[in-house]
Amino acid sequence: MxxxxxxxxxxxxxxxxxxxxxxxxxxxxxxxxxxxxxxxxxxKELIGDLKTLKDSQLTAIGKDIKAILLESKSAESSVIDTSIPPGTVDSAACKADLCCVWKWISYEMTAKFNGTSGRCTKFARGAVRLGFHDAGVWSKTSTYGGADGSILLTNELDRADNNGLKDIADYTKQLYNKYNKYGVSMADLIQMGANIATVVCPLGPRIRSFVGRKDNAKAGPTGLLPGETDSADKLIKLFADKTIDAHDLVALVGAHSTSQQHFVDKARDGDPQDSTPGIWDVAFYGETTTAAPPRVLKFQSDINLSKDSRTKSEWQAFINGQGHWNADYSTSYTRLSLLGVNNINDLKECTKVLPPARKSFVSQDQAVLDLWLQGQFDQLNNMVDDAIMLTGVITTPPKVTMT
Ligand code: HEM
Incomplete structure (x- = not known):
């Protein structure tokens, strides 16, 4: 309340x-x-059409989204539809059910995002980052941009900000070419992809998922995405201009919990940002502020946020707060995923197509992963990126250096 x-x-x-x-x-x-x-x-600020619509004009979904944005309602949901889709995607029964096509998309994405180790793959992590980079190209003074699909409908991907997104971009375009004829917009595909990816990552939240965003074939404004050397002050202002406050920003950067960088330090291609890549856990928050295994590469921007007086206490609170972080991430990501959307009141909900959340997880290949985290076995970088089970992969014992 x-x-x-x-x-x-x-x-x-x-x-x-x-x-x-x-x-x-x-x-x-x-x-x-x-x-x-x-x-x-x-x-908390309202966005899009919710800024001007009166409560009496709101649809049930419009009311719910407004309540999520004002933080009086949770953005997580455990409502799962275990039934099979009413028909193939081409069938009349499927076309009659708005969420049916999304169920088929969800099946495809879930398979792509889940690795044989049970961790989430580079495609899942890419999908979360793609969702941010499409929606994040927006500020309170923008007249266009935001979650409008433009990142994949224009040449936005050529911008240096978007280094590392090529594989997930190619995959998402393939799905778009297959499903656009059933009424699926690029903007929705990108944001649904981010939410499916998040819940496929072990321990990730199941975020309520809305569809009906409109595409825009005009490239979004430039200079609105953050850099990994930015100061906390610059980051806080950049996100405040997107209606995302410092607390929400701390929750959102926790997505780096799953991450493996490729462009910040090319000599360390594939190095993770905490000791548990591909897992949506809170290790990232603790390890950014204290010691981490040698293979962990911390972004200066994350270190800056972990220390600033406006963000430090929330950072600390997330260190032992998986449920707290999941709840706050879900709320903040819902806001992010609706930036620049001016028909929020007309959106529909298809959360039920998301797979269930996994509330616990043990890596069966932790022993090999630990050696990799200590800096051994560079040849495993790609396998970790693909979330492949590492047990049985390494046959030679680790090299012991004699002094
Ligand atoms: C403080 C602002 C942020 C900065 C400076 C930042 C910067 C970066 C950089 C430099 C990378 C590595 C790219 C590469 O070298 O391959 C990265 C990865 C990633 N970022 Fe961010 N980011 C920020 C906020 C966010 C937010 C808000 C989200 C999502 C809500 C996000 C999600 C991700 C994910 C999932 C990856 C991993 C991609 C992969 O493993 O391929 N980031 N980020």
Whole structure:
């Protein structure tokens, strides 16, 4: 339930008195956190057509999305449709069901995104990044751009910002060529792809997924995506201009939990950003601030965010907060995936086509993975990127250096 500015004002003005009591450390911290949360909720901005539509004009989906954006409703869902699609994608029965084509797409994407190790593949990680790079090309002053499919409908992909996205771009275009005739827009395909990828990654959240975005064949504005050497201040301002506050930004960069870089340091092609690539866990938050295995390559931008006074406490809170992070990521990603969308009230929901979330995961090949993380077996880089089970791959014992 969203509290009014007045209630948060009362809560905040009571804080100094509450803080005065000795022995109340934990509850004081809890109250402070709750107050900060209320303040944040009250400052949440609406986007697109939701900015001007009255509540009485909202559809049921429009109301739900508004509630998600204002953080009074969860963006996660566990509603699963276990039935098979009503027919092949060409059948009349399938065409009569809006989500049927998405079910077929979901089957294809799930197979592509899930590796034999059970971790998610480079295509899954690429899909999440592609979703960000299509939608993120938008700011409050933009008159075009955002989640409009333009990243794959124009030459946007040639921009240096988009290095590393070629494989997932080729794959997504293939799906578009196959399914566009059934009414699937590129903008939706990209955002549905990001949400399917997220839930296919072990421990990833199952984010409510909406369709009906419109495509735009005009390349989005330039200069609106972040760089890996950016200061926290630059990043916070860049995202604030997209209505994404510092807290949401910390949640979103957690996507680097699954990541393996290829262009930041080409000499370390395939090195991960935490010790658990292909797993949607919180190791990234802890390892960015403390020691990590030698193969882990931390982005300076992530280190900067982990230390800044505006982002540090949330960063710390995520270190032991898988559920907290998943919830916040889902809310923040929903906002991101709707930037530049001006028909939010007309969107429909097809969350039910997403595969179920995996709430626990053990890597069966952890012993080999650990040696790789220590810097051995460079020849495994591509296999880890493809999330292939590593057990049985290495037959020679690790090299021991005598001193
Ligand atoms: C602070 C802002 C951010 C910066 C500076 C940044 C930068 C980068 C860079 C440099 C890479 C590596 C690309 C490569 O060398 O192959 C990367 C990977 C990735 N980023 Fe970000 N990013 C940011 C925010 C985000 C957000 C908001 C998301 C998603 C919501 C995201 C999702 C990903 C994913 C999933 C990968 C892994 C791709 C792969 O493994 O192929 N990033 N990011």
């Amino acid at each position: 969203k509290l009014s500015s007045f209630s948060s004002y009362v809560l905040l003005s009571l804080l100094p008195f509450t803080l005065a009591h000795p022995g109340m450390g934990d509850s004081m911290r809890d109250i402070r956190r709750a107050a900060a949360q209320i303040e944040r909720r009250n400052s």
